[in-house]
Amino acid sequence: MPLSTTPTVVKRYIGFELQRLREAAGKSQPEAGKEIDTSKAKISHFESGRNLPSLLEAEALLNFYGAPDLIDLFKDLIVQAREAKSSFDLDPSLDLAPGFSMYVGLEQGASRIFTYDAVVVKGILQCRRYAEATIRGYLGGEDLSDDQVHELVDLRMRRQNVLHRTEPRLDVVAVINQGVLYHQVGGPVVAAEQLAHLLSTAERDNVTIRVLPYDIGAHPALHGPFTRLEFPIPRDPGVVYLEDLVGGRYRDDTEDIDRYADVGDRLLELALPERESLSLIDTIRRELAP
Structure with a gap:
């Protein structure tokens, strides 16, 4: 094999x-x-x-x-x-959250990634300035040197190279809560730049972006954001990755994975169709930075 x-x-x-x-x-x-x-x-x-x-x-x-x-x-x-030689080496000097180093290896080998973004756009879909703003904000940027911030941003940008991989191809499906689109991470100009980045990334045939609108009310992902990864190995059930203040953790019990898969399917039923989602993203982008 x-x-x-x-x-x-x-x-x-x-x-x-x-x-x-x-x-x-x-x-x-x-x-x-x-x-x-x-x-x-x-x-x-x-x-x-x-x-x-x-x-x-x-x-x-x-x-x-x-x-x-x-x-x-x-x-x-x-x-x-x-x-095998890893095509994605992590600098051991980077102060990564517990569990995240493994996540990077899983992300780089996945064949499909489903994300529900409830607070912030996930790293694999971030533009550089938005990534820097998130790192400085929630990773305690005031305690990091400029060089450390730049290294973490560079890592986030390098992770996105996997979107261009053809063998095995990676498909990304992101459901983004509408509130995330209005959240002015880095200020209105950077937020607008991030929305423009989503629009350009969605032009790829392996990236699907859907918006979960305000008016759907309660939904099965009120517990928060999650990422579900699938891999190109027969019988592999995939894994669910969750992240909080102290680091990342995994759900790899098949029953748990199935439950998250059901939640993802329901979110796709509730989300706006792809064309309407991209139209809404563009409307908000223009509102932020006319």
Whole structure:
């Protein structure tokens, strides 16, 4: 199986499958650890995607779980993930929120990203000046040097290169709360520039932007913004990423992912059609900076 995504995604997938197979076999983490003469903690690290098992460990675990037919596939994935060079290196000196480094690797390997933007436009759709204003605002810009801010902005801009990737193609669907469009992050001129950036980005055939209007009232995403990522690997259920003041966290239980998928589908039902959404964005843009 060729590696058509990032090593981060493959590690997460291997972990997900090892957990699924273990649970299907009715085995506990301590039992799995005993089988390969290691600890429950190490099995947990395999299943979380934090670490890759060795080829021998993978073979032993798959035999223990009654899935010897998957041994060659897993070995191939492990070798490729170890040997692959990341096309997106993160500067270790950057003070990134906990969980975000992993998110960048997942984002770069995703085949589809759905976002609900309830407070601010998500980073993958931000223009440079809007990105700088958000970083200086909610990351405590007064405590960051200009060089640090510029490095974080550059990272955000480099992340957007994935929109131009063709293999595998990335499709982005963003539902943006109407209130976000009026929020003058960086002032009216920068806010208008951001709306113009949304309009130009929406011209790409792999980017869809829809606006959730004020008048729909209560809706199933009142709990806040979220991002759901899907990956080009068979049986991979994807992952949901949530972020707050102290960092990012993940929902990778299949039932949770399905619930967020249902919420996303409902938001698309409630949102304005694409053409009306872009028209509204342009109207607000002109109001902000005539």
